[in-house]
Amino acid sequence: MNRRLLLAGAAALPLAAIRPTEGRTQSGISDGVVKIGVLDDMSGVFADQQGMGDVVSARLAIEDFGGRVNGMPIELVHGDLQNRPDVGMAIARRWYDQERVDAIFGLGNSAVALAVQNLSRERRKIDVVVAAGTTDLTGPGCSPYGVHWTYDNYALSRGTVGAVMQGGGRRWFFITSDYAFGHSLEANATAAIRALGGQVVGGARVPLGETDYSSHLVRAAGSGANVVGIAAAGTDFINIVKQMGEFGLMRRGIQPAALLCLLTNVKAIGLETAQGMVFTEAYYWDQNDATRAYAERFARIHGRPPTMFQASMWGAVTHYLKAVQAAGTDATEPVMAKMREMPINDFMTNNGTIRADGRVIRDMYLMRAKRPGQNRGEWDLLEVVQTIPGNEAFRPLNEGGCPLVR
Structure with a gap:
């Protein structure tokens, strides 16, 4: 009787209910x-x-x-x-x-x-x-x-900070997205700046999705900085760079440091404003x-x-x-x-x-936005300036504090 009941119950089960065991037994796939x-x-x-x-x-x-x-x-x-x-x-x-x-x-x-x-x-x-x-x-x-x-933010910061400081950008003001990504990016960039003898003269934390950065840019302009380090991404990054152009910060010799920039961001900003901007990436489509x-x-x-x-x-x-x-x-x-x-x-x-x-x-790559007229098509926006070998781009294994390494 018990055997008949078990068989009847198994027959009533949908195939999906018994597939896990069959799948693991036959193919190793749960x-x-x-x-x-x-x-x-x-x-x-x-x-x-x-x-x-x-x-x-x-x-x-x-x-x-x-x-x-x-x-x-x-x-x-x-x-x-x-x-x-x-x-x-x-x-x-x-x-x-x-x-x-x-x-x-x-x-x-x-x-x-x-x-x-x-x-x-x-x-x-x-x-x-x-x-x-x-x-x-x-x-x-x-x-x-x-x-x-x-x-990661270490690789982005090291490549970009080095290039910006080599070009004379030694006094930094940060505009930072106020969550884990922005905090990490600012911290990694600050360490790189100080290691190279630069100075952080001020900063502002802003919520994700902010649209008006005017008050922060006025503070940056009055801080004595010649670089605005943008520890933000996506639409936030685009808006900050565009507003720097609108407020005339670039004309006054204050350059944006693009700590995370991508192809679509440069397209949205436009080469007129983005030209010459350097940043670090892992891939460019026209390499x-x-x-x-x-x-x-x-x-x-x-x-x-x-x-x-x-x-x-x-x-x-x-x-x-x-x-x-x-x-x-x-x-x-x-x-x-x-x-x-x-x-x-x-x-x-x-x-x-x-x-x-x-x-x-x-490997990571230092990229530079092209000048208007230098590009050959709608998405021909960047050029590879330098290859950064992987063993130099990322944080040394013993410096991260990962418990698995200890």
Whole structure:
């Protein structure tokens, strides 16, 4: 009787309810599917440089992988973190606990990225931060399952501060987004300025999404600074640079220091105002044949070349899928071991590696915005000034305070 009841109960279960065991037994893939989530700013100040462009690259990576790994399908979901830790955490919890997402990518807000990385550590899930910059992700907040993929605020600050100070910019006033990303970017830039003998003469903390920076720019102009260090990103960064032009700060010899600038930002500002501005990036679409080939594919779908975040999403998802294939499972520990073991080689990365603290070591590039008339087309906006080797671009491993390193 008991055996008949058990058989009848099993027959009544939907296929999805019994698939987890079958999937793990037959293919090493839990639930019979590898499920990836892209969690980014889809509607706020960073949407232009992350957003659906990141989703496009994730889909292209899955398509290029053949749509399956170890014989099982790859599924992609995406969500809008709205630049709010509570919203980002709610989505991540649902994905992990109810929708059985295996790994989360993107996390393009530092406060959200730190919170989700902590949750991922608790759930023993992989998170790959593509677009957030805080160095705490590989410092006190590091995780055995966390990867900081594209860049960080240390690399951005070192390259840009060095170039600006070499050009005579030695007295700095900061305008800083008042959350984890801005604080980290200002702190890293300040350390670089002082190490090179420069001076920070003032600063202002501003809320995310601020639109009127006039009072802060008046303070900057009266501070004796000859550089405004912009520790802000996305639309905020664009508005600050545009208003510096409108208030005539550049004409008075006060230059903007673009501590995080992307291709779409330069397009929005315009070369008339942005010309000559230097900043650090991990990718530019017109660097070589491989970067141009990917940009062309991406633009056919998204209408323009990718930013460094959008381009590097392809590599992040591809590397994860290669690790799943090599491990023969989507279980977190074996996949992370393979991700750390395998070199990263794609159209924007040559022999990249993942350190013990989760930091991806890759070359970075010092970029300069072209002058009006120097560009050959709508998106021909930048030139590569210098390659910064990965072992010089990023914070030394023993200086971050990651518990995994100790």
